[in-house]
Amino acid sequence: MDMETVTLSAEARAVAERIRNLRDYLELLAEHGQCITWPETVLPEPDIRKVVVAAGRDAMAGPAIVFDNIRGYPGKRLVIGVHGSFSNIALLLGKPKGTSIKELFYELAGRWGSDKPLINRVKPDDAPVHENRVEADINLYDMLPLYRINALDGGFYIAKANIVSRDPRDPDNFAKQNVGIYRIQVQGPDKFTLLSVPSHDMAQQIRMAEQDDVPLKIAVMLGNHPAMAMFAATPVNYDESEFAYASQMMGSPIDLTQSGNGLDVLAGAEMVIEAELLNNKRCLEGPFGEFPGSYSGIRHVPLFRVTAVSHRTDPIFESIYIGKGWTEHDTLIGLSTCAPIYAQLKENFPEVVAVNALYQHGLTGIISVKNRFAGFAKSVAMRALGTPHGLMYLKNLIMVDDDVDPFDLNQVMWALSTRTRASDIIVIPNMPMVIIDPAAEIPGKGHRLIIDATSFMPPDPIGGDAKIVSPPTGPEIDDLAKYILRLQKEAEGR
Amino acid sequence: MNCPRCNSAQEHLRTEYQGREGDELVWTVFYCRRCSFTWRDSEPAESIDYAEREAWFRADPDHPEKYKHNIPPADGN
Structure with a gap:
């Protein structure tokens, strides 16, 4: 199937055109009561963890939470739970709060189509992400309100970044540019480890760089366009671009610019951390409370050095709570996990x-x-x-x-x-x-x-009595169920 | 102060960052150069007190061979 752009409803089109970055999405969520600013001062640990776990209990309707009053981090802002509920996802897709998961699945599956990128190129000088540039004395602790996500994590994680890298053997190939979500543990003011599943694109690129002894440069994008966060984790084939998918799925162009180290990055990201693999260097990483709801162990993991950081003025650090489900991890990638499996199965x-x-x-x-x-x-x-x-x-x-x-x-x-x-x-x-x-x-x-x-x-051999009752189904019954809900709400309001 | 995770002595620890509000020092972040553990001195004891941490969550940097490689380095070291 090949098509120019996906077909969107008027509501979805309006949202797609309005949202160009994280800040636009937070504004939309706030208008619907789906993004709140935490009214009290919090300690990085354990307060943030407690608040976001409580918010995440409601997988259908929990809000994103902005923390702008964190002890020891004056002036810094953190947001968690941006994709923390299906209502937040629904709003991104131009659907009302409370839309059923099945309806959202078909909305996404319907958008699944060609790999034709809708890319709007922005000159680095005009890109908001380059408003501020740090190339010396880099200190991640001074730039981000880092905190421990689960009580027994091995350190402070950057857990919701989109990481861009290029095939070190084919660095000019846009389609082989990989964007993925990998957990990052800060290992010093300008060092971090990055864990990738051995079968994932990033792991393949690390192996290639070390085998050929060539540089592997990456860009860690933080606080991104909400579609990017959803689709960077999508299991597309190796030679398919996640930027292309994200723009296709939104049905509107994604603003891309160049990072200082030559990668394509989102022009409206809150922050881009440029780094390079320290070939053959490893550092102990973990444990980390992971999506199966258990801590992963300690491993020797590839180490990277930060070479520069670009960021918007007063950047918002976007993070996630991961642990025993449901968590934002499930709502963030759930539907975008379903859609490609569905599309790939449908082919056969x-x-x-x-x-x-x-x-x-x-x-x-x-x-x-x-x-x-x-x-x-x-x-x-x-x-x-x-x-x-x-x-x-x-x-x-x-x-x-x-x-x-x-x-x-x-x-x-x-x-x-x-x-x-x-x-x-x-x-x-x-x-x-x-x-x-x-x-x-x-x-x-x-x-x-x-x-x-x-x-x-x-x-x-079919059982003798296997004659199934056929209760009425379909849109009419779905609409009746919604109508009954409305009547119930009205009755409650009286 | 020793590392809360591997109990390494002070000399192996690095002061990473101090959170300040005006003149007030609110907390300090430390890093253990032997086991890579990072912590803030304002955290609850379950995270930063060696005695309170469950044994499974301790680290043994004297025996790095206990820990698997995510991606083995190409140079074999």
Whole structure:
């Protein structure tokens, strides 16, 4: 499929045109009560952690929180939870607060299309991110209100940065420019470690740079356009640009400029930290409270040196709370994890109806599919394991029929209860796994599980009474459900 | 003061940054050059008191071979 731009509703178009950077998005959120400024003075630890955990409890409607009164960090601003709820994501997509997750999924899936970049080039002199430039005496502690995210993390993390790097063997290729979210632990005023999953683009680039003994320059973008934060974590193929995806998904141009070390960066980022890999140097990193809800261990991790920093005046440090789910990590990348798996499956199996891979970056996925014959759903599941994301992440897969909404766990439980035979459970032993999955046999290797909860199809012997009740479904029922909610609210208001 | 995580002595610690409000010193951030732990002296004891930290969260810089490599260096060291 190739198209110029995605088709957007009038509301989505208005939002896409309005939002060019983080500040625009915070303003939009605030107008809808989805961004609040914390009214009291906080200590970096443990106060910030407590507030954001409380805000994150409401995955549907929790707000972003700005802290502008942090002890010891006068004048500095921190925002957490920008993508912390599905209502915040809905507003970014031009949908009302409270839009269902399923509706948001189809909105995103509908935007999934060509890889044609909508890039607006901004001269470095005109880019807000270059308003302030620091090239000597760099001290990250003096620039950012750093704090410990979980109580037993090994240090202070920059956990929501978009990191830009180029293939060190093909540095002029825009499409091979990688933008990803990797955790960064500050290791000194101008040093940090960066952890990447060995299969990810960044890890490949680190290996290439060290093998060829060539420089690997990176740009760490902080406080970004909200679409960038959502799509930098999207598992696209190696030669596809995340900038292109982000702009396509928003349906409006992304403003790019050059960093001092020659990479494309967001012109409206709050801060860009330019750094270079110290080839073959390693430093102890971790533990860090990770998205499976457990601490990862300590490892030797590649070390980088900061060479320069550009930042907007009074920059806002955007961070995230990660831990035992739900957290902002799940709402940030949940939908953008589902959409590519769906699109990639659709290429081979148009029978796929929806993919719910919201849980812990897709460690559990639920796929609904129009079943064609006995065992068909299992083949679709195998294909899902071969998608770029499925390769490492899709550990537990539940396959359901097209009459089951994979985003409605009550319906999924109905399918498990009525359509699963014990012999329809497949365990694939000794498969690759995410190294931080606590359920691994050894880090990086473990078992996969497929539960086929689809209905029996010929040539399967079909149970005698398997005539399914067909309650009314579709847009009319969805609208009626919304109407009932409105009536309830009105009744409450009386 | 020793490192809260690996108990290394003062000589291995580095003062990273001091948070100030006007003339008031609010807190100080330290870094352990042996185990890379970073902490602020205003944090709760569960994070910065060696005795209160669960053993799993301690570090043993005398035995770096205990810790895996995320990406092994190309030069093999």
